[in-house]
Amino acid sequence: xxxxxxxxxxxxxxxxxxxxxxxxxxxxxxxxxxxHGKTVTVIAKLDTATLYYDPAKNPNYLTFEAIDTLxxxxxxxxxxxxxYDMEKSERVxxxxxxxxxVFEIRKKEGILVKCPSKYKDDMEAAKKNLSTTx
Amino acid sequence: MKFIGENLxxxxxxxxxxxxSLVSSLIAxxxxxxxxxxxxxxxxxxxxxxxxxxxxxETISVLSIFIVLYYIISHHLFEYKYAWQHSDTxxxxxxxxxxxxxxxxxxxxxxxxxxxxxxxxxxxxxxxPIHKEWEAGVMTVISFAQFCLATMxxxxxxxxxxxxxxPFALLRNEMDAPIFQKPDYINFIKDGNGLNTLLQxxxxxxxxxxxxxxxxxxxxxxxxxxxxxxxxxxxxxKPALPWASFSAAxxxxxIMLGAMWAYESLNFGGYWAWDPVENAxxxxxxxxxxxxxxxxxYKHSGHSLRATYFxxxxxxxxxxxxxxxxxxxxxxxxxxxxxTDLGMNWQLLFFxxxxxxxxxxxxxxxxxxxxTLHKEESTWSREFWMFIGSLVLCLSGFVIxxxxxxxxxxxxxNHFAFLRKIFKNTFAQPEDAVFTHNQIQIFVAIIIGLFTxxxxxxxxxxxxxxxxxxxxxxxxxxxxxxxxxxxFIGKVHYNHKGYGFMIAIHIAIYAATYAIIxxxxxxxxxxxxxxxxxxxxxxxxxxxxxxLGILISSGKKSILSWNKTGIAVFEKTAQEDPAENTTLFKxxxxxxxxxxxxxxxxxxxxxxxxxYYELDFKPKNGSKGFKLYPDIIKNNKGDGxxxxxxxxxxxxxxxxxxxxxxxxDERDEDTTTFRNVTAKVGDTVYxxxxxxxxxxxxxxxxxxxxxxxxGENAIFIDMEVVSKEGSRYAVYPGIxxxxxxxxxxPDTVIAQNLVVNFNKVIDxxxxxxxxxxxxxxxxxxLLTLKVLEFPMIxxxxxxxxxxxxxLMMSFTHRMNQxxxx
Numbered sequence: 001x002x003x004x005x006x007x008x009x010x011x012x013x014x015x016x017x018x019x020x021x022x023x024x025x026x027x028x029x030x031x032x033x034x035x036h037g038k039t040v041t042v043i044a045k046l047d048t049a050t051l052y053y054d055p056a057k058n059p060n061y062l063t064f065e066a067i068d069t070l071x072x073x074x075x076x077x078x079x080x081x082x083x084y085d086m087e088k089s090e091r092v093x094x095x096x097x098x099x100x101x102v103f104e105i106r107k108k109e110g111i112l113v114k115c116p117s118k119y120k121d122d123m124e125a126a127k128k129n130l131s132t133t134x
Numbered sequence: 135m136k137f138i139g140e141n142l143x144x145x146x147x148x149x150x151x152x153x154x155s156l157v158s159s160l161i162a163x164x165x166x167x168x169x170x171x172x173x174x175x176x177x178x179x180x181x182x183x184x185x186x187x188x189x190x191x192e193t194i195s196v197l198s199i200f201i202v203l204y205y206i207i208s209h210h211l212f213e214y215k216y217a218w219q220h221s222d223t224x225x226x227x228x229x230x231x232x233x234x235x236x237x238x239x240x241x242x243x244x245x246x247x248x249x250x251x252x253x254x255x256x257x258x259x260x261x262x263p264i265h266k267e268w269e270a271g272v273m274t275v276i277s278f279a280q281f282c283l284a285t286m287x288x289x290x291x292x293x294x295x296x297x298x299x300x301p302f303a304l305l306r307n308e309m310d311a312p313i314f315q316k317p318d319y320i321n322f323i324k325d326g327n328g329l330n331t332l333l334q335x336x337x338x339x340x341x342x343x344x345x346x347x348x349x350x351x352x353x354x355x356x357x358x359x360x361x362x363x364x365x366x367x368x369x370x371x372k373p374a375l376p377w378a379s380f381s382a383a384x385x386x387x388x389i390m391l392g393a394m395w396a397y398e399s400l401n402f403g404g405y406w407a408w409d410p411v412e413n414a415x416x417x418x419x420x421x422x423x424x425x426x427x428x429x430x431x432y433k434h435s436g437h438s439l440r441a442t443y444f445x446x447x448x449x450x451x452x453x454x455x456x457x458x459x460x461x462x463x464x465x466x467x468x469x470x471x472x473x474t475d476l477g478m479n480w481q482l483l484f485f486x487x488x489x490x491x492x493x494x495x496x497x498x499x500x501x502x503x504x505x506t507l508h509k510e511e512s513t514w515s516r517e518f519w520m521f522i523g524s525l526v527l528c529l530s531g532f533v534i535x536x537x538x539x540x541x542x543x544x545x546x547x548n549h550f551a552f553l554r555k556i557f558k559n560t561f562a563q564p565e566d567a568v569f570t571h572n573q574i575q576i577f578v579a580i581i582i583g584l585f586t587x588x589x590x591x592x593x594x595x596x597x598x599x600x601x602x603x604x605x606x607x608x609x610x611x612x613x614x615x616x617x618x619x620x621x622f623i624g625k626v627h628y629n630h631k632g633y634g635f636m637i638a639i640h641i642a643i644y645a646a647t648y649a650i651i652x653x654x655x656x657x658x659x660x661x662x663x664x665x666x667x668x669x670x671x672x673x674x675x676x677x678x679x680x681x682l683g684i685l686i687s688s689g690k691k692s693i694l695s696w697n698k699t700g701i702a703v704f705e706k707t708a709q710e711d712p713a714e715n716t717t718l719f720k721x722x723x724x725x726x727x728x729x730x731x732x733x734x735x736x737x738x739x740x741x742x743x744x745x746y747y748e749l750d751f752k753p754k755n756g757s758k759g760f761k762l763y764p765d766i767i768k769n770n771k772g773d774g775x776x777x778x779x780x781x782x783x784x785x786x787x788x789x790x791x792x793x794x795x796x797x798x799d800e801r802d803e804d805t806t807t808f809r810n811v812t813a814k815v816g817d818t819v820y821x822x823x824x825x826x827x828x829x830x831x832x833x834x835x836x837x838x839x840x841x842x843x844x845g846e847n848a849i850f851i852d853m854e855v856v857s858k859e860g861s862r863y864a865v866y867p868g869i870x871x872x873x874x875x876x877x878x879x880p881d882t883v884i885a886q887n888l889v890v891n892f893n894k895v896i897d898x899x900x901x902x903x904x905x906x907x908x909x910x911x912x913x914x915x916l917l918t919l920k921v922l923e924f925p926m927i928x929x930x931x932x933x934x935x936x937x938x939x940x941l942m943m944s945f946t947h948r949m950n951q952x953x954x955x
């Protein structure tokens with residue numbers, strides 16, 4: 001019994017180590033460029049003006065440019081539908097890899113849109129509402 | 135300033151009861167604790183009396199808080215921030231309760247409410263001696279948890295530190311806006327902020343109460359274990375057992391109702407996405423079920439008492455930890471639906487430690503004195519395999535929670551300079567997060583599936599070989615045949631992740647089938663259909679059905695909306711362009727695998743503020759079609775949109791559809807006209823988004839026979855449209871001539887908003903033709919959607935029902951067993 005327990009625990013540790021080998025790292029746009037071809041995670045801001053999505057032509061193709069806190073800019077291509085309310089995001093978490101100077105995202109969950117938190121938003125909206133009624 | 139028109143009384147009453155609940159739960163904790171220590175029956179009883187009275191006061195307080203808050207929300211008293219933030223006057227009556235759990239304060243109250251209910255069940259059961267002994271100890275822990283929960287809704291500052299968040303806080307105290315300069319500001323607040331539209335769903339009325347009942351009930355086995363450690367007595371294992379079954383049922387049902395909600399109303403594209411919030415509630419269930427099984431082992435064989443202590447302790451700690459993960463805002467970058475941060479992080483952390491540390495300390499202090507058998511379990515015994523199964527469940531839970539905790543780990547790394555030096559980077563999710571979980575948990579499914587079947591045919595301590603030989607083969611052979619039929623007839627050919635994973639899925643299907651058949655067989659052959667004691671087997675059948683349902687519905691999940699309009703110039707692999715979405719133009723039939731789908735119309739429903747799209751599905755094989763109505767809700771928070779899926783339910787599959795993008799063209803009429811150009815075969819003509827090549831002229835082609843009548847002479851031109859994006863489309867405009875009358879047969883490329891007409895032949899000798907091109911930038915309204923087929927998903931839902939029934943049967947059965955002693 002003890003042997004089986006140890007084997008199972010060892011297997012668990014091995015699984016976790018294998019998992020830690022697979023995690024991506026948070027990078028800036030500059031360091032993502034350096035790690036060309038390697039999957040990384042970048043937190044950036046969407047440049048709304050560059051957002052291109054035309055479902056009439058290709059509903060599975062979205063491109064935009066993203067800017068990180070250091071001011072670097074990159075082109076991003078995503079092969080799925082445009083996430084709802086992406087324009088209103090305050091930042092986006094992008095998981096993909098840099099290829100030919102384009103950040104390619106080939107997994108559906110590769111874009112996570114972070115909208116302004118509900119709480120803060122309430123307060124902002126409320127102030128606006130309450131000021132106008134004033 | 136004196137404000138006019140505020141209704142302050144409910145808030146004052148509410149706040150009074152919050153303070154009362156805090157004080158009474160503290161008194162109850164102390165009184166139960168002292169009662170637990172008393173050995174003389176008289177003193178014990180008098181302390182118990184005080185304790186129960188305090189707990190009654192506590193219960194009344196919690197109920198009163200609930201009622202007052204409900205009054206405030208239902209009467210739209212927007213001077214209270216909670217009502218203003220989470221409700222509005224237009225809200226449908228049935229969702230008023232949902233406002234409670236949109237905010238953290240309300241969900242803490244819900245949790246508190248269930249503790250009260252469970253507490254009274256325990257006190258009520260204490261009439262029987264076996265329960266009586268444990269009442270004081272168990273209730274000490276529950277009362278203390280009540281005290282902690284009361285601090286969560288306190289909302290008082292102690293030396294500059296905010297303790298809790300008060301649901302009765304006034305809007306004007308929480309917010310700084312010029313409007314509050316006016317004494318009669320209340321007249322200017324016309325409406326509240328409203329309930330998040332995503333929560334305006336019937337599953338959201340039922341899912342949170344059940345889930346919180348599940349969360350709340352995990353404390354009961356923990357409290358028994360803790361009382362056992364304090365009292366250095368270990369026979370709590372018997373009265374705790376039915377509660378563990380109950381908890382597994384409630385928590386399991388709560389989690390799966392959440393999955394149902396995600397399936398019915400979120401754009402996950404399924405029922406489970408390994409989202410941190412889902413994982414955090416699954417893990418305590420896994421460890422609790424592990425504890426339930428080691429509890430049984432101890433009851434029957436004397437083994438595994440220490441493991442039972444450990445499992446029950448960590449199950450409750452995981453409940454607290456999941457509270458921390460979902461409410462502290464730490465998941466910010468990783469989850470789509472965690473609560474937002476209320477600035478109570480340290481308090482939530484303290485909530486975990488205040489239970490974890492004493493429990494662990496007592497556990498290790500008493501570890502040597504907890505009785506254990508030094509005899510090895512026989513490999514022919516049930517407890518041997520049950521224990522390994524429990525361990526696998528628990529380790530599976532550990533793996534899930536550690537993966538889920540990456541954001542928390544980052545937080546720790548960022549907090550300490552020396553850790554930042556070691557790790558250099560913080561960790562993000564792996565590239566394929568969902569598959570990371572799947573490829574690990576598939577093995578857990580295989581092991582658990584096999585063991586739940588196999589262990590039933592083993593007896594505690596030792597199994598006579600003759601018995602085993604007699605009983606074991608029939609279910610193995612039967613499930614082998616059935617699973618083979620499932621695999622071959624069902625054609626589970628999920629190979630997106632390589633052959634290794636596909637083989638694992640197949641083995642798991644055999645294991646799950648075996649779990650179902652072996653347990654069903656056990657009910658028939660061994661318990662002789664004695665349903666009273668069949669609870670466990672029924673629960674196992676349900677669990678097996680859940681596994682099988684997950685394996686088939688996810689393994690055979692297929693996307694019907696593969697985009698086939700426009701074939702790219704360069705052959706792309708599915709990896710490069712998964713093309714899961716297809717665009718539909720209003721009124722135009724589109725090919726979608728087994729169906730032709732038409733976007734018929736859309737209507738806005740003022741009642742629930744949703745825009746419904748009518749989609750007409752016509753099967754190509756000529757069988758009866760159906761209509762689906764997915765919708766788009768305009769989100770009231772942050773004025774965005776959210777889609778709501780719709781599904782056609784068959785007994786053996788679901789056709790599941792949701793809208794991924796939409797565009798409504800208000801002016802639907804066609805205004806542009808044809809532009810005519812002269813060209814020859816081999817020429818290229820341009821349109822706004824690319825060019826068209828005239829490849830060939832076909833005279834009376836047989837493949838276009840449906841387009842022209844007998845006796846007509848038809849000429850079609852084979853053209854290829856090449857867009858700037860590189861997509862290619864074939865068009866065949868034609869003319870049909872009969873007795874000098876000419877009929878045009880235009881063709882369209884919807885994706886390019888292009889209509890191509892073959893007007894006439896200008897010069898037959900030179901081959902000059904006149905081509906009409908009409909390009910309309912906005913041809914019509916369109917929507918983009920994703921259509922998925924989930925086969926056999928009903929097995930999953932059926933499994934949940936069967937499992938919950940089985941667990942509840944064993945709960946009542948074991949309660950009755952205790953009564954008869």
